[in-house]
Amino acid sequence: MPDTEGPDDLFALPGLSRTAPKRGFPEHELVPQVAYEIVHDELMLDGVSRTNLATFCTTWVDDQARRLMAESLDKNIVDKDEYPQTAELERRAVRMVADLWRAPDPATTHGTSTTGSSEAAMLGGLAAKFRWRKRGGTGTPNFVCGPVQVCWEKFARYFDVEIRQIPLRGDRLTMHPDDIAAHCDDNTIMVVATFGQTFTGLYEDVAAISAALDKLQETTDLDVPLHVDAASGGFLAPFTAPDLIWDFRLARVKSINASGHKTGLAPLGSGWAIWREASDLPEELIFNVDYLGGSMATFNLNFSRPGGQAITQYYEFIRLGRTGYARVQSATYRVAQHLAAGLRGLGIFEMIHDGDPQRGIAAVSWRLSEDPGFNLYDLSDRLRTRGWLIAAYPLPADRDDETIMRAVLRHGFTIDMADLLLADLVRCMNQLQRRPFSTSLTREDAGGFTHDATAAVPTTSTPPR
Ligand SMILES: *Cc1c(COP(=O)(O)O)cnc(C)c1O
Numbered sequence: 001m002p003d004t005e006g007p008d009d010l011f012a013l014p015g016l017s018r019t020a021p022k023r024g025f026p027e028h029e030l031v032p033q034v035a036y037e038i039v040h041d042e043l044m045l046d047g048v049s050r051t052n053l054a055t056f057c058t059t060w061v062d063d064q065a066r067r068l069m070a071e072s073l074d075k076n077i078v079d080k081d082e083y084p085q086t087a088e089l090e091r092r093a094v095r096m097v098a099d100l101w102r103a104p105d106p107a108t109t110h111g112t113s114t115t116g117s118s119e120a121a122m123l124g125g126l127a128a129k130f131r132w133r134k135r136g137g138t139g140t141p142n143f144v145c146g147p148v149q150v151c152w153e154k155f156a157r158y159f160d161v162e163i164r165q166i167p168l169r170g171d172r173l174t175m176h177p178d179d180i181a182a183h184c185d186d187n188t189i190m191v192v193a194t195f196g197q198t199f200t201g202l203y204e205d206v207a208a209i210s211a212a213l214d215k216l217q218e219t220t221d222l223d224v225p226l227h228v229d230a231a232s233g234g235f236l237a238p239f240t241a242p243d244l245i246w247d248f249r250l251a252r253v254k255s256i257n258a259s260g261h262k263t264g265l266a267p268l269g270s271g272w273a274i275w276r277e278a279s280d281l282p283e284e285l286i287f288n289v290d291y292l293g294g295s296m297a298t299f300n301l302n303f304s305r306p307g308g309q310a311i312t313q314y315y316e317f318i319r320l321g322r323t324g325y326a327r328v329q330s331a332t333y334r335v336a337q338h339l340a341a342g343l344r345g346l347g348i349f350e351m352i353h354d355g356d357p358q359r360g361i362a363a364v365s366w367r368l369s370e371d372p373g374f375n376l377y378d379l380s381d382r383l384r385t386r387g388w389l390i391a392a393y394p395l396p397a398d399r400d401d402e403t404i405m406r407a408v409l410r411h412g413f414t415i416d417m418a419d420l421l422l423a424d425l426v427r428c429m430n431q432l433q434r435r436p437f438s439t440s441l442t443r444e445d446a447g448g449f450t451h452d453a454t455a456a457v458p459t460t461s462t463p464p465r
Contacts, residue, residue: 010033010034010037011037013031013033013034014034015030015031015034015035015038016034016037016038020038020042047387047389048387050412050413050417051387051388051389051417052389053388053389053390053391053406053407053408053409053413053421054389054390054391054406054408055389055408055410056198056231056232056259056262056263056408056410057259057261057262057268057410058261058262058264058265058266058267058268058410058411059410059412060410060411060412061265061267061312064315064319065266065267065312065315065316068308068311068312068315069267069308069309069312071308072086072306072307072308072311072312073306073308075306075307075308075311076304076305076306076307077090077113077305077306077307077310078289078298078300078302078303078304078305080289080290080291080292080296080298081289081290081291081292083307084291084292086307086310086311087291087296089310089311089314090112090113090307090310090311090314092314093113093272093310093313093314093317094111094112094113094272094274095107095111096314096317097111097234097258097272097274098111098248098274100235100238101230101234101238101247101248101256101274102247102248102249103248103274103275103276103277104248104276104277105277108277108278109274109275109276109277109278109280110274110275110278110280110281110286110297110299111272111273111274111275112272112273112298112299112300113260113270113271113272113309113310113313114257114270114271114272114273114300114301115269115270115271115302115305115309116259116260116261116269116270116271117149117151117229117231117257117258117259117262117271118151118154118271119271119273119300119301119302120257120258120259120271120272120273121151121152121155121227121229121257121273122151122154122155122158122159122301123257123273123285123299123300123301124190124227124255124256124257124273125143125152125155125159125161125189125190125192125227126159126285127254127255127275127280127281127282127285128143128189128190128225128227128254128255129141129159129161129189130282130284130285131189131225131254131280131282132187132189134282137186137187137189139187140160140161140162140187141160141161141162141187141188141189142161142162142163142164142185142187142188142189143156143161143162143163143164143188143189143190143191143192144164144166144180144183144184144188144190144191144192144224145163145164145165145166145175145191145192145193145194146165146166146168146174146175146176146193146194146197146204147165147168147173147174147175147194147197147198147199147396147397148163148165148192148194148198148229149194149198149229149231151229152192152229161189162187164183164188165397166179166180166183167396167397167398168395168396168397168398168399169398173197173199173200173202173352173395173399174194174197174200174202174203174204174205175193175194175204175209177205177208177209177211177212178212180209180212180213180216181212181215181216181220184213184216184222184224185222186222188222188224189225190224190225190226190227190254191209191213191224191225191226191227192226192227192228192229193206193209193226193227193228193229193246194228194229194231195228195229195230195231195233195234195237195246196230196231196232196233196234196236196360196361197360199365199393199395199396199404199406200352200353200360200363200365200404200406201232201353201360201361201362201363201364201365201406201408202352202353202359202360202365203233203237203244203246203359203360203361206226206228206245206246206247206250206253207245207246207250209226210226210250210252210253213226213252214252224252225252225253225254225255226250226252226253226254227253227254227255227256227257228246228247228253228255228256228257229257230246230247230256230257230258231257231258231259231262232258232259232262232263232361232408233246233258233263233360233361234256234257234258234259234263234264234272235258235260235262235263235264235265235325235329236263236329236357236361236362237357238322238325239322239325239326239329239330240326240329240330240333240357241357241358244358248276253276254275254276254280255273255274255275255276255280255281256273256274257271257272257273257274258271258272259271259272260272260309260313261309263329263361263362263410264313264316265316265320265325265328265411266309266312266313266316267308267309267312268309269306269308269309270309270310270312270313281299285299286298286299287299328411329357329362330357332362332409332410332411332413333355333357333362333409334415335362335409335413335414335415335417335418336354336355336362336363336364336407336409337354337355337356338415338418339355339364339407339409339418339421339422340354340355340364340366341354342418342419342422343364343366343422343425346422346425346426346429348368348369348370348372348429349366349367349368349369350366350367350368350369351364351365351366352365352366352367352404353365355409361408362408362409362410363406363407363408363409364406364407364409365404365405365406365407366404366405366406367402367403367404367405368403372429372432372433373432373433373436374429374432374433374436374437374440375392375403375440375441376392376403376404376405377392377403377440377441377442377443377445377446378432378436378437378440378441379392379405379425379428379429379432380392380405380446381441381445381446382428382431382432383424383425383428385428386424386427386428388421388424390405390406390407391405391406392404392405392443392446393406393443394443403443407421
């Protein structure tokens with residue numbers, strides 16, 4: 001029977017009976033349902049974010065947060081005059097974060113929402129560079145750090161600042177405070193301490209780093225400011241390790257960045273940069289925009305940017321408060337510790353970070369303690385067949401002959417899921433021991449999914465990924 005009405009099944013429509021447009025700009029239209037189905041179905045091949053333990057970022061948000069994101073889809077955060085209440089919520093959130101990180105006067109200091117820690121890091125680095133120049137700095141500026149996330153290599157390259165990464169030594173996997181002085185000189189614009197290392201999840205000892213710089217000032221007159229990259233620690237330690245001193249309680253800390261979309265629990269696209277005092281942000285970086293008949297200071301790398309992220313971050317702050325954040329983050333640490341105990345019980349792993357909230361973020365990192373006949377890339381590859389995305393990668397220089405694995409636990413990852421993961425780990429280990437790969441996988445075989453941990457490998461010969 002010829003179909004006179006035309007096909008009424010979605011998948012019989014013309015757009016879905018041929019391959020999707022891929023190369024040149026598409027010539028013809030598609031009805032929205034067809035275009036949607038093509039895009040939606042292709043995305044089924046993506047990993048499931050909730051079982052992606054390689055990411056640090058938010059993978060669970062509640063319905064109210066989703067609603068606020070949808071409601072603010074059309075709000076441009078740069079239009080302060082047109083959307084004054086969005087601007088106001090951002091301003092409140094800045095004060096809240098400044099308060100959380102113990103700025104001396106949260107009401108008057110400068111801070112801004114950003115698209116993430118990377119933009120916030122660039123802003124912190126730029127402010128340090130401008131302050132150094134104002135102090136009379138000439139020549140090539142540099143900054144000193146331990147193993148850092150790739151955003152700092154980006155900052156160095158994009159803004160022409162020399163990065164001086166201190167190699168690891170001995171058993172210590174974080175920057176050693178004793179090594180800092182030798183790397184600092186008149187052109188050192190800042191030391192960057194990482195509060196929640198990408199590689200291991202460990203906190204660097206910011207207080208000891210600050211003390212080392214105090215000592216340097218006593219003996220040489222060099223007054224080197226500290227920037228803290230608290231991308232993932234900034235919204236953990238204030239709730240789960242409140243006695244740990246890493247923030248503006250240290251006078252040397254002039255700026256801090258964190259990712260709202262990591263442990264801040266906001267949706268992707270949210271970060272924060274906060275300065276200790278208004279005077280720590282050079283005015284050359286400030287651009288004033290219209291705001292309710294007056295003007296408002298902005299300092300961002302972007303112009304137009306979605307407003308929903310800052311709005312939803314504010315929602316999370318007032319929804320949870322200190323007690324709520326403490327509850328949520330403690331629950332995540334408990335899952336991390338549960339996973340670490342399970343891994344230890346398997347007998348072939350040695351824990352580097354076992355989810356102790358005093359030592360690092362809610363993550364677990366480990367290495368093989370013996371040779372079980374397979375390596376961690378093999379294991380990572382096997383786990384992928386069950387949907388678990390867990391990164392394996394080498395440690396930073398000078399320990400890069402060693403491979404480790406890391407699982408980042410996040411809001412929404414339950415004890416039950418950890419138990420499922422442990423059961424799958426045992427299954428995968430048994431498979432690998434019964435039928436080992438004829439040759440083990442290498443880091444290159446393991447493919448592109450090693451996430452930002454490998455991107456942070458301090459190499460200058462390959463471009464940052
Ligand atoms: C994730 C991370 C960054 C980059 O943050 P984005 O929000 O992804 O831009 C920077 N530093 C550290 C320590 C990180 O963990």
